[in-house]
Amino acid sequence: MADALAKSGSHRSAVRAVCLAVAGVNHPTDQQRIVNWLREIFPSYVRLYVQNDAVAALANGTLGKLHGCVLIAGTGTIAYGFTEDGREARAASAGPILGDWGSGYGIAAQALTAIIRAYDGRGPETNLTSSILEKLGLSSPDELIGWTYADPSCARIAALVPVVVSCAEAGDEVANKILFESVQELALSVKAVVERLHLCGEDGKDSFPLVIVGGVLEAKKRGDIGKEVMNCISKEYPGAFPIRPKVEPAVGAALLARNCYMKEFCKVL
Template sequence: MSSESYVIGIDGGGTKSRLYVADLSGAKLGEATGGPTNLHAIGEAAVTESLRSLIGSATEEAGRRIEDCAALCLASAGADRPDDRAALEQIVAACGIRGVITVTNDAEPVLAAGSGGREGVAVISGTGSLAYGRRASGLMARAGGWGHLIGDEGSGYAIGAKGIAAAVRAYDGREAPTLLMPRLMEHLGLSRMERIVPYVYQSAGKKEIAALAAVVHQAYLEGDEASARILKEAAEELALMAGAVIEALSFGEEPLTVVCSGSVFANMNYIYATFTELLQRSYPLAKAVLPDTDAAYGAALLALLSLQDNP
């Protein structure tokens, strides 16, 4: 490889994507943000156009030629399914990448960003939630990630939905009064509580409900008992997910890094602290960490590691 060789990491989402360009020591050369690159969100043609634009703008900023890219890692939800992986590999190659191409799920770069490698467990809680783990041998396991209708426990969506439920139960007199009722009405601009029904069932989508987790957290900071209970339950659910993956991979009796990622962990210290306490109670050798780099960097790190696998 020449002195101009470099790697690319892409955190490919359903609404936007981030790209990180690094030299072979991992130092940043450039970055870019662009449109979605998830096949199931926009289809192959649109993904191809989005990736061409993203890779082109980032390599231009970095002052590098596309043909000098030694490795690229694209991470996207569900991309580790064989059909999706094959389609994305072809799209990346069509963009002019001649180096090692790695296509993987969206959890593996999170794990790499927080642990510096491929082994460990990642627990992600943002709009949705899931836990993912990998051993150095390649053995993988996951828990959660079943979507907001039947899963996503401990996620922003679950917290927001439980906040609404607690507010209407208090309004009915089925539970003790809670700050969630006036705080949600104020946040949503509702003149009366009954107006929450058309909001939930006609106006709000998954992201809008997940955004209400911030209202629950604020009510907790103001001393609201119902909000504290909701956040505690969220931490317990996330700890259950982590435990399921730890057990599936037989990590329990050895030192282990558990990477905690997503807006819930990042913005709600009570959940992170409670999760950490529960984790270490069951697995004393496990260490929870918040990554100080993003998934695009983690994908670039995976691209660098792929060069070791393909010398």
């Protein structure tokens, strides 16, 4: 924040509102801890807003308006939605231990599991074995165990998603099944939010924005996962119209801060 203010030739005394959209902020206690920290930095007249990062991603696609649903699928995944009257709901985002299926981590972790299963004789043979071993510079599936637990970070494992996509595009049945099930999971997350908030109306045809964010859903870089997810959603909710933001999510946070300050439709903490 200090760097941004310096580059803009401004000072913290000129700030009127701050929005921090932070991963893992899911409870009022989390929010208040960050607000207390911000209060030590900015003057008392500055309005402070703390949200989950998915909220900023939604605002990034809707120009600051909190309405519709956002689906994020990168290293992790989450679906988050708002009605126009302020009700909200979320799905997924439970992390890798509780099942972050559909995420980059989830896809790659299933691929690694499939390799070990094939090596043991518990699962079908798959080209994922040779492709991932080559990618990692390993010579045997046995070595995957040491590679994985040496640094089991989600981002490190999720980086293998392009290999899974390449194998699927080459016709590997195991890789195709992993991606198919991931598409279903991501679509199901959106469906859970839409149904809880009744975003599609009683007849299922009301329109609402669906903001699509994250490396897994970027069609040009990750096969057709984003397209397939949208196809699944459109079959049930023809009124859903996809939005792919052209700018980074930080812009959504700035729009949210501005709109909350100007229109005061957010809760001021």
